[in-house]
Amino acid sequence: MIQPHLKPRWLLGIILLGWLLAGAPLAHADEHRHADGRWLVLGGDIAETLAALDADINVVARDDTVLYPPEMAALPSVGYLRQLSAESVLSVRPDHVLAAGHAGPKEVLEQLEAVGLEVALINAPPSLDAIAEKVRAVGQLSNRRQTADALATTLNEKLDRLANLPALPPTRAMFIMQHSGLTPRAAGSDTAAHTAQEAVGLENAFAEMQGYHSVGAEALAREAPDIVIVSERGLAAMGGEDALWQLPGMALTPAGRERQLIVIDDQALLGFGPRTPDQLLSLRQDVEALLGITATAQLSP
Incomplete structure (x- = not known):
């Protein structure tokens, strides 16, 4: 239980703890x-x-x-x-x-x-x-x-x-983290969003670029994502779902024509914290639902 108020104590001695995935246990952890x-x-x-x-x-x-x-x-x-x-x-x-x-x-x-x-x-x-x-x-x-x-x-x-689920049919996805003006900002490789897409069996339509970048109408039409994944905050910032589909070039994509959209909690999914595995399974369920696939992902054993 998190308790917001206790009697204050002044500052203690410094213990700087390093942690490495492949390394030794935490030092000085009394x-x-x-x-x-x-x-x-x-x-x-x-x-x-x-x-x-x-x-x-x-x-x-x-x-x-x-x-x-x-x-x-x-x-x-x-x-x-x-x-x-x-x-x-x-x-x-x-x-x-x-x-x-x-x-x-x-x-x-x-x-x-x-x-x-x-x-x-x-x-x-x-x-x-x-x-x-x-x-x-x-x-x-x-x-x-x-x-x-x-x-x-x-x-x-x-x-x-999640890793042992059956493979999805080839499906290209576009992950929009945020939005600026008329140009969506999409996730490329070397991002948490790219990792999440791969984990659920999707192909990142913008994997050839690194990091998050704005993508215009020509790039949208060329990469042709089948599904758009967007954060709740990102969708709200752009004015909702109708505004998303009106972005230049979006109507030229399979996702835009079919209005294939999944809205996620970006901090829960991409924070790589304890909520992330369930969020990945939930994302996989949403993808399967859009593709008309019999459900294979379950949130509990």
Whole structure:
């Protein structure tokens, strides 16, 4: 249970924890010592993992990427994960900072170390294989080892079920993360969205480009996606489904002609946190429904 208010303690000694998927166990993880005090959580996946473990720690603040669960999203924010300031962090008087490995800038973390703040970094690679180990790392720091082991096993079982599903018929998908003007911003390779598409058996129509890029009418017509996947926030930003199908070039695609659309929760699906395996199975179910395939994906055994 996350408790938003406890008696404050001032800053403790620094323990900087590195975590590698293939590496050794977390160093200096004294569970009972780390579970006390006031915690600042940085990173949506880390916050979701704490919530999934029902970690009984006193989280007093977060960063802007923490949007779930609602009780953490309602806490004060210290700013964006990658653009922190020491002043903002210290203003919430934390004893511990539990952060995703890409938190920064590095100079700010060094400033926090210099004043004696305890920081734990979890440097998990952005991959599905890393989810279970990330859960175990957070469980070790929050005195939830057994719960974390059980959850990690369950998450791996779900990913294994997904990997063993029958192949889909060749299906090209376009993943729109956000939208600017009349040009959708699509996911290419080397993105979490690309990983998600591959995991459910879809072909990324824009895999030849790397990262997220705006794509115009000519590219849409050329790559001809069969399905459009868009985040809830992205669809709202562009004005809803009708506005999506009116984008230049969209009517020239199979997806546009058939209005084949799947709307997803981008943080749950792409955050590579404990909600991701279920979200992938749900996405696979939605794809099967659009393609008229007998359901093969199940959310529970």
